[in-house]
Amino acid sequence: MDEKEVIIIVAIAIPVTLVIIVIVLFSVFARRKNRLLREQEEAKKVFDRELAESQIEIREQTLRNISWELHDNIGQLMTLAKIQAQMSLEKPEMMIEVSETIGTGIDELRALSKLINPEALKSLSLKQAVSLEIERFNRLKFIAAQLTVNGNVFPIESNTQIILFRILQEFFSNTIKHSKASSLKVVLDYTDEKLTITAADNGIGFEKDDNFMGIGLKNMITRAKLINSFLKIDSVKGEGTTLHLTYKFA
Template sequence: MESEESQIILYISTIIIVFIIISIILLFAVFQKRKNKLLLKQKATKKRFEREIIETQIEIREETLRNISWELHDNIGQLLTLAKIQLQNATPENIKDVSQTISKGLNEVRALSKLINPEAIKNIELEEAIQLEIDRFNRLNFIDSSLTIKGKEQQIDKKVSIVIFRILQEFFSNTIKHSKASKLDVVLKYTEKEMIVSAQDNGIGFLASEEKGKGIGLDNISNRAKLIGAEAVFTSEKNKGTTLLIHYKL
């Protein structure tokens, strides 16, 4: 009788042990599958991020070269033409005007030279990149622009800076092309936990329902912000301007 009970206990114990082993194997298999899936997802996300960075760099370079081409043709070309006309009609009284025109042209060329080198575009810091855009808007009388820095500057990953700058470039472009604004204010604020970028114009604004028709690309800006773990928030009212806020956790 005791022998039979011992055999039953042994049998049940064996079944329990086998069940536990099988459960552990299954759990390990599920864990490994999820781990592999997560690794593949992380790899795909990293690959998408790197691809987006490359595409963003190309877009920035193309936008910059378009601006350089425009300035060479329309702005500097006009200054040189004006200087030529002034020289043809130069007198002792107006020779100072000729000198001023040539000096202005040289200043324009120096400003452009900072952006002609592809490495300069690639390695430029976020604050300097924004300031160059602001200076260009003011120099060409596109719009009255300003950049304000608040707080202690923090080191930002170069790839993050590239994406943020491209987002701002899109906002600037839309402000100049669509908003009919006369003023653009950009604020870069650093706190211990985050960097907040604010860009605000005083233009005609828009309604959310009108955004798709005007090509302002809010979805594109929002998706790019998410790519670097940031949040981009738009606020706009008819005839009260538009504001873009970017929150990036340090």
């Protein structure tokens, strides 16, 4: 094989090799792109599923709250007003008490109407939604609850807000049902970069191997990851439980 033939072969081989390399690289890129798209689609499906479940759980919790308030609070007030009205037939001066009891019932109904209207709930900010929960706990004397808001309230995308609120609602539910706590303190700390949420009760606490919060705790952790948040639960037996959640705005 003379030098000319070698040059011709090399001249042909180089572009062919380059074409093969380009085809291989394109194939690898296409596969990676398709895999990434599939992962993104799956992540979106997971997020949408968790969002839908959170919305359903919030509605169910809202309906339970309404049921409790109608039966245990407003129902009792109306029963008391009826008894007072009957007694006022013999003691007219009791009509003042009847009026006060009915007035209290009307105030409770107004507060309850905020929960009944789903569109109103959708339009609430995280701060407003948490405030309503805290007000309800105090009004019904479930627990002595306190909300502190630090910094300038930063707007949060509505779907993310729903998941954040559901995480907190799950913690509140566990506190009231299981912790035997007398106080609950919630802090929303806003900065330009992030929102830090702390919720602490002074209940019986639990140890890590107790699996105290079970599926509820797992759901909270899963949902926090979906919105790229860091969630940690600290608890000390006999001292209480604290939720720490950090959500970065960008």
